Structures are given as C-alpha cells and as structure tokens.
Amino acid sequence: xxxxxxxITAWPxxxxxxxxxxxxxxxxxxxxxxxxxxxxxxxxxxxxxxAASLLGCVATEWVFGSKxxxxxxxxxxxxxxLGLCLPAGIPLWMAFVGGVFAIGFGxxxxxxxxxxxxxPALLGRAxxxxxxxxxxxxxxxxxxxxxxxxxxxLALPLMSPGEVxxxxxxTPLGLMKFEQQGTEVWRLMFGLTGGSLxxxxxxxxxxxxAYLAWRNYLNWRIPVSIFATVAVLATLTHALNPxxxxxxxxxxxxxxxxxxxxxxxxxxxxxxxxxxCWVYGAGIGALVVIIRLWGxxxxxxxxxxxxxxAMVPFINRATQPTVFGTxxxxxxx
Amino acid sequence: MAKRMRFRHGVHPPELKELTxxxxxxxxxxxxxxxxxxxxxxxxxxxxIVHVGDRVERGDLIAAADGFVSSPVHASAAGTVAAIELxxxxxxxxxxxxxxxxxxxDAQVPRKRIIPKWHGLDGQGIxxxxxxxxxxxxxxxxxxxxxxxxxxxxVTIDTVVINGCECEPYLxxxxxxxxxxxxxxxxxxxxxxxxxxxxxxxxxxxxxxxDAIERLTETIPDDLRGKVTVHGLTVKxxxxxEKMLIKSLLDREVPSGKLPMHVGVVxxxxxxxATIAEVFETxxxxxxxxxxxxxxGIRQPSNLIVPVGTKTxxxxxxxGGLTDTAREIVFGGPMxxxxxxxxxxxxxxxxSGVIVLTDDVVKPQKSYPCIKCGHCLDACPVFLNPQHLGQxxxxxxYEEMNDHHLQDCMLCGCCGYTCPSNxxxxxxxxxxKTQLRKPKAA
Numbered sequence: 001x002x003x004x005x006x007x008i009t010a011w012p013x014x015x016x017x018x019x020x021x022x023x024x025x026x027x028x029x030x031x032x033x034x035x036x037x038x039x040x041x042x043x044x045x046x047x048x049x050x051a052a053s054l055l056g057c058v059a060t061e062w063v064f065g066s067k068x069x070x071x072x073x074x075x076x077x078x079x080x081x082l083g084l085c086l087p088a089g090i091p092l093w094m095a096f097v098g099g100v101f102a103i104g105f106g107x108x109x110x111x112x113x114x115x116x117x118x119x120p121a122l123l124g125r126a127x128x129x130x131x132x133x134x135x136x137x138x139x140x141x142x143x144x145x146x147x148x149x150x151x152x153x154l155a156l157p158l159m160s161p162g163e164v165x166x167x168x169x170x171t172p173l174g175l176m177k178f179e180q181q182g183t184e185v186w187r188l189m190f191g192l193t194g195g196s197l198x199x200x201x202x203x204x205x206x207x208x209x210a211y212l213a214w215r216n217y218l219n220w221r222i223p224v225s226i227f228a229t230v231a232v233l234a235t236l237t238h239a240l241n242p243x244x245x246x247x248x249x250x251x252x253x254x255x256x257x258x259x260x261x262x263x264x265x266x267x268x269x270x271x272x273x274x275x276x277c278w279v280y281g282a283g284i285g286a287l288v289v290i291i292r293l294w295g296x297x298x299x300x301x302x303x304x305x306x307x308x309x310a311m312v313p314f315i316n317r318a319t320q321p322t323v324f325g326t327x328x329x330x331x332x333x
Numbered sequence: 334m335a336k337r338m339r340f341r342h343g344v345h346p347p348e349l350k351e352l353t354x355x356x357x358x359x360x361x362x363x364x365x366x367x368x369x370x371x372x373x374x375x376x377x378x379x380x381x382i383v384h385v386g387d388r389v390e391r392g393d394l395i396a397a398a399d400g401f402v403s404s405p406v407h408a409s410a411a412g413t414v415a416a417i418e419l420x421x422x423x424x425x426x427x428x429x430x431x432x433x434x435x436x437x438x439d440a441q442v443p444r445k446r447i448i449p450k451w452h453g454l455d456g457q458g459i460x461x462x463x464x465x466x467x468x469x470x471x472x473x474x475x476x477x478x479x480x481x482x483x484x485x486x487x488v489t490i491d492t493v494v495i496n497g498c499e500c501e502p503y504l505x506x507x508x509x510x511x512x513x514x515x516x517x518x519x520x521x522x523x524x525x526x527x528x529x530x531x532x533x534x535x536x537x538x539x540x541x542x543x544d545a546i547e548r549l550t551e552t553i554p555d556d557l558r559g560k561v562t563v564h565g566l567t568v569k570x571x572x573x574x575e576k577m578l579i580k581s582l583l584d585r586e587v588p589s590g591k592l593p594m595h596v597g598v599v600x601x602x603x604x605x606x607a608t609i610a611e612v613f614e615t616x617x618x619x620x621x622x623x624x625x626x627x628x629x630g631i632r633q634p635s636n637l638i639v640p641v642g643t644k645t646x647x648x649x650x651x652x653g654g655l656t657d658t659a660r661e662i663v664f665g666g667p668m669x670x671x672x673x674x675x676x677x678x679x680x681x682x683x684x685s686g687v688i689v690l691t692d693d694v695v696k697p698q699k700s701y702p703c704i705k706c707g708h709c710l711d712a713c714p715v716f717l718n719p720q721h722l723g724q725x726x727x728x729x730x731y732e733e734m735n736d737h738h739l740q741d742c743m744l745c746g747c748c749g750y751t752c753p754s755n756x757x758x759x760x761x762x763x764x765x766k767t768q769l770r771k772p773k774a775a
C-alpha cells in the first residue's frame with residue numbers, strides 16, 4: 001500500500017465554519033439595507049459620500065497596510081460606517097480625509113486589525129467633527145428633489161464651500177435641545193427626519209442587527225445593555241422634569257441605533273467577556289444620556305462610545321470569568 | 334429531578350457519527366505482526382520481561398508494571414518476539430515497543446485462565462485482577478484503572494459515574510459497546526460498585542444515542558434497579574470530560590486542582606467498564622479493543638475488534654483502503670486526537686478511533702489577527718480567558734499564564750475550534766504546559 005503524504009497538525013482537527021473575513025463581509029452585507037435607506041433619503045449625495053469615505057479607508061489600507069488585510073473586509077466596514085455617520089451635504093474631500101484618518105490613525109498606527117483601541121470609523125468622525133464642525137452639523141432636508149446634490153459635495157479641498165441652495169433642517173435632537181421641540185416617534189423609527197446618512201431609520205438598523213446577533217457576529221448584550229440603560233435613565237429624567245425627552249425619543253433619535261448596533265459592537269474595541277459587555281453597554285448608555293441632556297452638544301453617541309472604548313482594557317481586567325472549580329476550591333480551603 | 338442536567342459553555346461540532354453508528358462491530362483476522370509499546374498508559378512505562386526469539390502465547394505477560402501508577406502489557410497474539418526496539422508511537426515520538434511476529438495458522442488459544450472468575454472475589458481481589466489484567470481507561474487518557482479503584486482513605490466515594498457520552502465527533506466505539514454489550518457494562522459497573530463500596534452508579538449518555546440509552550435501561554439487572562440509573566444528556570462537547578460530566582449529572586463542581594474523588598465521585602469510561610467485565614468473563618487480560626476506523630478518507634468506515642498493537646496500515650487495509658484525497662490520520666477523536674506521521678503506528682489500549690480526514694475537511698492553517706470577539710470565552714467549559722492566555726503564550730509569558738489558571742485548562746480544543754481567526758489556541762496552551770513542566774535551568 002502506498003502511503004500518502006500525511007499532514008500533521010495540532011488538535012482540534014475540526015473548526016467552526018466562521019472565519020474573520022466571513023464575519024467582516026457578513027457585517028458589510030448586513031449594512032446594505034441601511035445604505036439603501038440612506039440612498040432613498042438622500043439621493044446621489046449618499047452614494048458619493050459613502051464612496052468617498054470608503055475610498056479613503058481602502059486606499060489607506062492598500063498603501064500603508066497590507067493587501068492581504070484588504071481582503072478581510074474590515075477596512076470596508078470602517079469606510080461604510082464612517083460614511084453612514086456623516087451628513088449628506090459634506091464635501092467629498094472631507095469624507096475622504098475622514099476615511100484616511102480612520103484607517104491610518106484609528107487602526108494602522110496601533111498595529112492593524114485587532115490592535116486598535118478606538119472604533120476607527122468613530123475616530124475618523126471625531127476627527128472631522130473637530131476639524132470641520134460646520135460641515136458636520138449641516139443637515140439637508142431628506143427626500144427633497146431626489147436627484148439634486150444635498151450640499152456642496154464637490155467643493156474643492158480647503159476652499160470655503162460655495163453658496164449652494166439647499167434646504168437644511170435641524171435634527172430631532174437639535175430641535176429638542178435648542179428649540180424644545182419634539183418629533184413624533186414613528187417618524188424617527190422610519191427615518192423621516194434629518195440626520196446623518198445612515199442613522200435615521202431605527203427599525204431597519206434593528207432588523208439588520210438582529211440578524212447579526214442571530215449569527216453570533218455581534219454580542220447582543222451590548223445593544224440591549226445600551227438600550228436598557230438609556231430607557232431607564234430617560235424615563236427617570238423625564239419623570240423628574242417633563243422638559244427632558246422620554247425614552248422612546250431618546251432611543252430612536254440621533255445616532256443611538258447605528259451606534260449601539262454597529263459601532264459599539266465592534267468586536268475589536270468592545271470587551272471580550274459577556275459580563276464586560278453588560279458593563280460597557282451600561283456605560284455607553286449613561287454617557288449618551290448625560291451628554292445629550294447636560295452637555296454642550298445635541299448628540300453624544302460618538303463620544304460615549306469612544307470614551308467607553310478607552311475603558312475596555314479596565315473592564316476586561318475587572319470582568320474576568322470565574323474559573324470552573326475556583327469557587328469550590330476556595331470553599332474547601 | 335426537575336433541574337436540567339447540564340454544564341455551561343462548550344461547543345457544538347458536527348456529530349459525524351452516521352458513518353459508523355449503525356455498523357455492527359466486526360472482528361478482524363490476526364495481522365502478521367503486532368507492535369506493543371511499553372508506554373500505553375499514563376504513568377511509568379512497563380518493563381519488558383521477554384527476550385528476542387521467545388515464543389509467547391496470547392495473553393502472556395510480556396512487560397511488567399513498573400510501580401503502582403503503571404500497567405502491564407500482555408501479548409495480544411501468539412507468536413515470536415521479533416524485536417524490542419524504538420518504534421513510531423501515537424504520541425508522535427519513537428518509543429520502546431515489543432514487536433511480535435504472529436504465528437501463522439495458530440489457533441491463538443491462551444495457555445489457561447489468567448484472570449480468575451469474579452464470583453467470590455472481594456474488593457481487593459477484584460482490584461488486583463484489574464491491575465494484573467492491565468486495564469487502563471479506554472477513553473483516551475489511558476489512566477490505569479486500578480489506581481482509580483483505590484482512593485486514599487481520607488476521601489469518601491458515594492457515586493460511580495460511567496461515562497458513555499462519547500462527545501467526540503466521528504467516534505462510535507462506546508456507542509456500539511453500549512448497544513451490543515450492555516450486560517458487560519452492567520457487570521463492570523457492579524464490580525466497580527463492589528470495590529468502591531458504593532450503592533449508586535450513574536451512566537451518562539448523550540441524547541444522540543437513544544438506542545444505547547434504551548438498551549442500557551432495559552438490561553439493568555433486577556437487583557441493581559434503582560441503584561444504577563441511565564441518564565440522557567445534552568449533546569454538547571465536551572460533555573464527556575470528567576468534570577463536565579460530574580457537573581451535569583450531580584451538579585457538583587470539582588475544585589480547581591482536585592480530582593473527581595474529592596467530590597465523592599469516580600468516573601470510568603463505559604468501554605473500560607465493559608472491558609473489566611470482559612476480562613473476568615474470558616479470563617484473558619486486556620489484549621484487544623474496539624476501534625472506530627472512520628472519516629471521509631476511508632473507503633469502508635467500520636467498528637472493529639482488533640488485538641492491541643495492530644498497525645494502522647492493517648486497519649486501513651481492512652477498511653477498504655484510503656481514498657485518493659486522504660490527507661491526515663488522527664488517533665482518537667478529531668477534537669483532541671493526535672495526527673499520525675506514519676501508518677506503522679500501532680493501536681494502543683487507549684486508542685478509541687482512527688479517523689482519516691481528507692483535503693477538504695482538514696482545518697485551514699491560515700490564521701488572522703485576534704479580533705477579540707470573545708467566542709473562545711463563551712466556549713471554554715472551565716471558564717478561562719483563552720483570548721488573554723493566547724496572547725501571553727505568543728509572548729512566551731508562561732509563568733503569567735499559570736496565574737491565569739493555565740493548569741485548569743484540559744486542552745479540550747473548544748477555543749481552537751471556535752476561533753474565527755483560526756489561532757491555534759489549544760496548541761499554544763499545550764506548548765505552554767510543556768514548557769512549564771521542564772525543570773528550571775539553574
């Protein structure tokens with residue numbers, strides 16, 4: 001009998017079918033409905049902004065990272081998520097620069113995939129918000145003249161934007177904070193309000209997130225913990241002072257849905273243990289409420305998540321699982 | 334008992350047992366040569382007492398146990414000792430083994446009853462017989478059975494747990510044993526209960542073997558009814574790990590660093606128990622065992638009774654040969670088994686299966702960076718943090734790994750199985766353990 005050339009590997013000799021690229025590309029695929037809503041709401045501007053931020057991310061990974069890392073799909077997630085949390089009217093070059101920053105400074109300087117402390121997409125957005133506060137807070141009206149660009153998308157880099165005749169409106173959170181004006185919850189749920197590209201359709205994001213949670217590609221404890229904390233705190237503050245918004249408004253307005261489902265659950269920058277995920281989610285929820293109600297900004301999801309990202313190493317250390325048999329070993333001693 | 338019997342965490346690999354679970358056990362003709370390693374068990378290797386050229390009969394003692402935690406080796410076929418030399422061993426190294434050229438056309442009749450009948454033997458008598466018969470755990474770790482039957486005086490045993498989980502994918506030896514020899518399982522259980530002086534035994538079987546559960550339940554001897562119980566358990570890996578099984582059946586948590594006996598339990602594999610019964614029935618020591626030869630790379634997957642020491646090549650031949658895409662041969666289950674480098678490696682007492690994997694099912698070797706998904710923490714049945722341990726291992730910070738309970742790791746492979754980045758976590762932990770066992774340089 002001829003002996004084949006035998007392979008020798010360590011056990012286990014079986015592996016689950018999931019792989020890191022598969023997880024990443026599935027997350028990308030799950031974002032398609034969210035992108036569709038963005039395009040439906042904001043027309044060609046949505047496509048352009050997403051393309052610009054995606055290009056920024058992918059190009060940076062290509063040039064400074066490795067081509068192999070491009071195939072794992074993580075840079076694409078960053079690009080799409082960054083695009084989804086930008087307003088439709090932003091000049092494209094800014095979206096591109098945001099993408100470059102997100103991958104370059106959000107991921108590659110830390111050592112690439114798996115090493116970064118902060119969610120790269122949010123870091124990119126924080127950079128843009130700090131650099132171009134006006135462009136980042138100008139919200140075009142949705143579904144107005146679908147084919148028209150929603151702002152000076154084609155502005156030249158570093159030039160002051162030209163005069164563009166676009167209708168803008170405040171976001172529901174802005175309205176609430178600065179004009180004490182509420183928005184019906186059903187309008188929030190279905191995305192019939194102003195806001196960033198991908199943050200307005202709460203229900204669509206929830207459905208996509210539920211799919212990912214079912215595939216075990218995101219830890220459902222994180223969004224659940226965020227929603228529960230926000231709901232409880234908002235109900236409390238609303239009861240104490242009816243001028244503060246109620247729980248449903250808080251949950252479905254602004255970037256909370258997109259942030260809780262897609263940004264906070266980024267595996268790399270969230271805690272590893274389930275216990276840690278509960279703590280982390282509660283922290284984000286509390287920070288969101290605090291910033292929204294008492295901070296200078298109308299929206300606080302981005303900073304809440306980034307701040308809790310920074311806490312993750314400590315949460316991990318404090319929420320180590322209890323090793324099997326150590327409890328009984330202590331009792332016996 | 335309303336409480337659900339379960340342990341937490343673990344993984345759900347595909348069962349893959351359909352290849353052989355309904356295939357009756359088949360006896361092979363004797364091979365032309367058998368190779369008996371002196372180290373087939375946990376503990377000190379046995380010492381050879383025969384010389385090259387000696388004629389041995391089936392069942393003859395050829396290597397004596399060296400100390401208490403050791404086990405003797407018996408000739409599994411009649412023939413002549415051809416050599417005592419280094420030979421490929423299932424552990425991956427070359428180890429001392431006795432090669433016997435099997436006498437052709439021999440009736441293979443043993444000299445005499447070597448193991449006495451069990452009737453009338455007291456506990457100590459049974460333990461002595463088990464020790465002399467060279468019985469070791471047949472589930473894989475091959476721990477000498479008699480050691481487990483003599484617990485130290487300061488522990489009280491109240492339950493014998495018989496492990497019929499067979500939670501490893503592919504393997505069906507325990508399954509077929511329970512279906513075809515349930516009476517042996519019960520006789521072995523009775524002997525265990527006698528030696529340990531307990532009147533409760535629990536047989537745990539995963540629910541994917543309903544025929545085994547049924548056969549075992551209906552064959553419980555009348556006087557043991559109520560004392561011996563058969564329990565169907567959730568199909569989940571590693572249900573058959575001692576500590577997990579005790580947790581499932583009795584809801585007792587074996588303390589870290591302790592043994593099952595410290596919570597009043599002795600666990601035996603169902604095949605070991607059946608072998609004890611067989612040894613007393615036939616009067617022959619442990620000279621043969623049941624092996625599942627299966628996997629996509631073998632043409633005719635089978636459950637075989639073979640003499641201990643049969644070479645892999647003989648098994649493969651008996652099962653129709655390898656397919657063209659056969660790529661990796663694993664001894665034991667696919668979760669914890671060891672890949673073999675050579676078809677000369679013989680089946681040992683603890684070899685429950687020979688699995689031939691093909692190109693399309695061997696695990697890809699490419700790994701990605703850790704994305705801290707936490708799936709390994711959800712998988713680890715002893716609640717370690719494999720993610721953190723893995724990072725420490727990559728930087729060779731082995732001492733620190735001990736502080737994070739590396740010694741509680743049983744190398745079950747759940748973390749490596751579940752890792753989406755395909756990081757060889759289990760291998761890293763096995764390496765770390767080996768490094769820590771090395772004596773420190775002065």
